[in-house]
Amino acid sequence: MTSETLIEVNDLNFSYDTRAILQGVDMTMPRGKVIAIMGGSGSGKTTLLRLISGAIKPTSGYVKFAGEVVHELDRDALFKLRRKMGMLFQFGALFTDLSVFDNVAFQMREHTNLPESMIRDLVLMKLHAVGLRGAHHLMPNELSGGMARRVALARSIALDPMLIMYDEPFTGLDPISLSVIGNLIRRLTDALGMTSIVVTHDVQESLKIVDYVYFIADGVIAAQGTPKEVRESIAPFVHQFIHGEEDGPVPFHYPAQTYQKDLNLEGTLA
Amino acid sequence: MPRRIVSGIQNIGHRVIEGVWRLGVASRFFILVLLKSGTSLRRFNLVVRELYFTGVLSLIIIVVSGLFVGMVLGLQGYETLQKYGSESAVGTLVALSLVRELGPVVAALLFASRAGSAITAEIGLMKATEQLAAMGMMAVDPIARVVAPRFWAGVISMPLLAAMFSVMGVFGGYLVTVVFIGVDEGSYWSQMQSAVDFRFDILNGFIKSCFFGVAVTAIAVFEGYDAPPTAEGVSGATTRTVVTSSLVILGLDFILTAFMFRGVS
Numbered sequence: 170m171t172s173e174t175l176i177e178v179n180d181l182n183f184s185y186d187t188r189a190i191l192q193g194v195d196m197t198m199p200r201g202k203v204i205a206i207m208g209g210s211g212s213g214k215t216t217l218l219r220l221i222s223g224a225i226k227p228t229s230g231y232v233k234f235a236g237e238v239v240h241e242l243d244r245d246a247l248f249k250l251r252r253k254m255g256m257l258f259q260f261g262a263l264f265t266d267l268s269v270f271d272n273v274a275f276q277m278r279e280h281t282n283l284p285e286s287m288i289r290d291l292v293l294m295k296l297h298a299v300g301l302r303g304a305h306h307l308m309p310n311e312l313s314g315g316m317a318r319r320v321a322l323a324r325s326i327a328l329d330p331m332l333i334m335y336d337e338p339f340t341g342l343d344p345i346s347l348s349v350i351g352n353l354i355r356r357l358t359d360a361l362g363m364t365s366i367v368v369t370h371d372v373q374e375s376l377k378i379v380d381y382v383y384f385i386a387d388g389v390i391a392a393q394g395t396p397k398e399v400r401e402s403i404a405p406f407v408h409q410f411i412h413g414e415e416d417g418p419v420p421f422h423y424p425a426q427t428y429q430k431d432l433n434l435e436g437t438l439a
Numbered sequence: 440m441p442r443r444i445v446s447g448i449q450n451i452g453h454r455v456i457e458g459v460w461r462l463g464v465a466s467r468f469f470i471l472v473l474l475k476s477g478t479s480l481r482r483f484n485l486v487v488r489e490l491y492f493t494g495v496l497s498l499i500i501i502v503v504s505g506l507f508v509g510m511v512l513g514l515q516g517y518e519t520l521q522k523y524g525s526e527s528a529v530g531t532l533v534a535l536s537l538v539r540e541l542g543p544v545v546a547a548l549l550f551a552s553r554a555g556s557a558i559t560a561e562i563g564l565m566k567a568t569e570q571l572a573a574m575g576m577m578a579v580d581p582i583a584r585v586v587a588p589r590f591w592a593g594v595i596s597m598p599l600l601a602a603m604f605s606v607m608g609v610f611g612g613y614l615v616t617v618v619f620i621g622v623d624e625g626s627y628w629s630q631m632q633s634a635v636d637f638r639f640d641i642l643n644g645f646i647k648s649c650f651f652g653v654a655v656t657a658i659a660v661f662e663g664y665d666a667p668p669t670a671e672g673v674s675g676a677t678t679r680t681v682v683t684s685s686l687v688i689l690g691l692d693f694i695l696t697a698f699m700f701r702g703v704s
């Protein structure tokens with residue numbers, strides 16, 4: 170592991186009962202980069218985020234964050250580590266009983282002894298960074314989907330974390346909001362010098378902003394590379410995924426016996 | 440036929456095992472809530488905020504129900520007692536019925552329906568919308584920050600609401616018997632004063648309502664926290680809170696009454 174590496178994933182395996190979700194995953198995530206993790210639904214992307222955050226423990230292998238093996242930490246040490254992480258959930262997961270301001274101030278009030286006047290300034294700065302300073306008094310139910318995710322982004326950078334994980338940040342957004350969120354991820358990563366992991370299906374938007382891409386299929390890393398390498402890749406899986414082709418290594422048809430056999434036509438067409 | 444019987448027995452076995460397992464999980468959760476209550480006690484404003492939602496917002500239903508229950512008690516009591524020329528004892532009947540039984544029990548049933556269901560739905564929805572997971576990711580323990588303050592607010596609210604219920608009931612009985620029917624006001628209050636014992640009646644009623652508060656709120660927070668994160672899961676959990684709490688209140692009431700009033704004339 171180099172000094173620039175923030176996260177090291179080594180031979181990571183995870184299973185629910187006997188069903189293998191991740192098998193032998195190796196990854197290296199440097200500081201200050203935006204890394205995308207792509208793959209079909211149920212391929213194990215979100216599980217990987219949960220393993221990195223220590224929400225679940227691997228069956229074997231490890232995730233090392235800032236030099237510490239995450240699953241070996243006790244609860245207090247894990248919570249201490251999580252103060253260095255932020256996470257943007259798919260639909261923001263804002264606290265619905267708190268205003269936008271109080272949502273962003275939440276972690277500051279929970280983990281610091283800063284005076285309220287300083288918290289106010291910091292919250293307004295975070296909200297300004299996502300363009301929603303003027304919305305600080307609104308309640309979450311008064312926000313659009315894109316605005317809610319921007320507030321959640323401001324909340325996740327409240328304590329200037331070393332890492333932010335984004336779980337499907339582009340889902341259900343209109344093109345303008347989608348572009349805004351994409352640019353914010355890139356800008357904030359560069360401005361704060363943190364690392365961003367983006368779990369996404371949105372190939373075109375994410376390839377514009379990320380530095381490196383991992384493709385996960387059936388629990389293993391099927392391909393990886395820079396956006397340029399990925400775009401030019403002739404690997405069948407990558408090609409199918411990037412171009413959204415209907416059939417390929419990921420088949421259109423669910424495995425079944427022959428069509429003729431299902432329709433009782435075998436022998437009659439010979 | 441024997442196959443169906445075997446399968447029926449298996450089904451009962453599964454349900455029993457599941458029930459015992461769930462009881463174990465609930466007990467473990469309850470202990471966790473108690474252990475993680477330090478934050479609630481240190482930052483009591485968290486509890487005060489929940490006191491408003493569970494206690495203050497339940498006041499209307501408690502006050503109105505207490506008033507009507509007291510009025511009905513007064514009316515029924517008067518109808519029966521006047522046959523024996525003892526209508527002046529109606530105040531005693533109203534007060535003892537309310538303070539010993541109806542106050543704690545009916546207030547707890549109303550509390551389970553009004554506040555218990557709201558607590559379950561709120562925590563369940565917080566889980567379904569990943570708010571609890573988000574809190575955990577921010578290194579804030581959801582049991583300490585969300586569950587414990589609601590639990591303690593419920594425990595504090597319940598005896599106060601039961602007391603309010605009894606007070607309103609006594610007033611309702613007064614309205615019907617003294618103001619409308621014309622029973623002597625002095626007998627209504629003085630017989631009540633001499634017959635109601637602080638230790639046996641008021642204190643025991645208070646202890647009952649404390650037990651009910653712990654039971655209802657513990658069930659409500661557990662069902663919310665344990666709810667499957669779907670619309671159907673949250674609605675099922677809310678229903679379970681009301682049904683389980685009601686049964687537990689009635690069962691506990693019998694046990695507590697048996698202990699408290701055994702041998703008391």
